[in-house]
Amino acid sequence: MDVAVFLLSAVLLLAFAYLVFYRVVAQDYLKKGRLSWLASALQLLVLVAFFLFPYLYMPSEWAWDWLPNGTWNRLIAFVLASTGVLLAFGTMIWFGLKRAFGLEAKGIVTTGLYRYTRNPQIIGAWLMVLGVFAYLPSLYNVGWVLIWALISYWMVVNEESYLRRLYGEEYERYCEQTPRYLIRW
Secondary structure (H helix, E strand, O other), X not given: OOHHHHHHHHHHHHXXXXXXXHHHHXXXXXXXXXXXXXXXXXXXXXXXXXXXXXXXXOOHHHOOOOOOOOHHHHHHHHHHHHHHHXXXXXXXXXXXXXXXXXXXXXXXXXXXXXXXXXXXXXXXXXXXXXXXXXXXXXXXXXXXXXXXXXXXXXXXXXXXXXXXXXXXXXXXXXXXXXXXXXXXX
16 A cells, blocks of 8 residues: 555545535534434544545554554453443434434533533544554554544534534533533643
């Protein structure tokens, strides 16, 4: 695999994600107050494309030779990824799939994990990403982690903008009380 192909694919994925979050999703939030099935499906497509990325572009021979690829990093990878899956998908199910995919809005949720973070699903996805990185650490996976940093940030900022318009001061109070992720910067 050529570095240029990896970089071009990364740029195309980021361009697609940017268009989805800042054009399609943002317009739906503005015009409809929720996401259409198309916008929701496009968001899901961005996430699927992102999570398939390492399987397409990061074969095991690209792993860093100086890092052990033994039992410990596999165990750490498994714990991180499985915790992330439970957190992300468990929260989505608890939250309600229609709400999790932006298809309906019913007020601000401040209970459960949402007492500690405004984005438990994103934290879960971060744990999955770090689990994949722990399993196969490489310079390409560093790039993949950076891609996720941008995509997840775009998702969160876009949604926060919508929630501020929709719920105003109530959402501002929630933001003051609850960190975006786990730590208030």
